[in-house]
């Protein structure tokens with residue numbers, strides 16, 4: 001049994017070959033020469049590509065180290081999410097979604113409803129989706145939720161959904177496969193945006209769907225082939241290269257996020273502080289029960305008194321960029337209400353902790369909070 005740090009540096013790599021690089025370069029071909037055999041592994045570039053195959057094998061090893069799993073890579077997290085929903089749901093089906101998940105889920109809901117699918121929603125906290133599960137065909141979970149950082153009990157919800165004949169998908173973007181393994185917890189699909197912490201450098205858009213069920217994997221793959229939401233070979237190669245440092249990044253970012261959350265607890269200008277790794281957080285007991293020890297993600301959220309106060313804070317930070325997204329090696333923070341999509345207060349900050357030294361980051365946040373309080 002190898003550890004994650006050992007696994008990530010070799011995941012998906014071919015056997016070493018003399019005078020070849022450890023990770024072969026991206027393959028850009030659209031069509032492949034066929035040796036008179038239409039059943040071979042590679043024929044046309046929208047269907048399969050050797051660079052994807054290696055990345056998909058690597059992600060499958062991380063999401064499901066103990067049992068074989070099938071992974072299908074996509075051009076973005078949204079391409080992966082919609083691939084599961086639209087490949088599995090038919091008119092007349094019922095889908096249950098979180099109402100505090102990724103900000104595009106309401107747009108997805110509208111689209112599903114236009115196809116005759118009934119959509120019910122409930123919050124992530126307290127496993128509230130249990131209450132609307134009867135008759136459902138598919139249950140969608142996002143835990144920890146983004147940006148509210150609530151956690152639901154995947155095992156409990158998956159068991160309840162399976163009792164009712166429903167499939168279960170978990171958006172694993174925030175935790176990454178090194179922080180949480182939804183398939184081990186009973187989910188049928190683990191789905192994620194690779195744009196965030198998985199690749200971590202803010203230079204790639206990517207998504208994936210992982211499942212142990214070959215028939216489900218086939219239907220997701222057929223969806224990708226049909227809509228053509230394929231990842232670029234260069235993006236796939238960059239993503240694979242980034243996986244080697246995933247264990248280091250996940251550990252450092254989680255430690256930094258906890259240090260930041262602990263420092264913010266001391267402040268009387270901060271309210272609504274949330275981080276699943278904080279022992280006092282309402283999500284903590286459930287996070288401990290299903291996430292990997294000490295790997296509760298890189299996101300800390302909190303609220304400053306008002307919009308102007310939050311803007312002064314962001315402007316006073318010197319080590320942290322005012323930028324959206326999360327999971328990158330450089331810390332970022334943003335006033336989430338500027339997008340208008342999430343139900344958050346005007347002073348709500350979503351803070352993504354990078355790999356900087358935690359002491360430097362905490363010192364910078366403290367001076368920026370002091371400056372914002374002085375009105376500077």
Ligand SMILES: *Cc1c(COP(=O)(O)O)cnc(C)c1O
Pocket residue numbers: 076077078079081102142146171173174192193194195196205206207
């Ligand atoms: C960013 C994000 C997505 C969408 O991913 P893209 O790669 O931007 O399409 C989905 N779910 C969560 C939780 C995210 O943070």
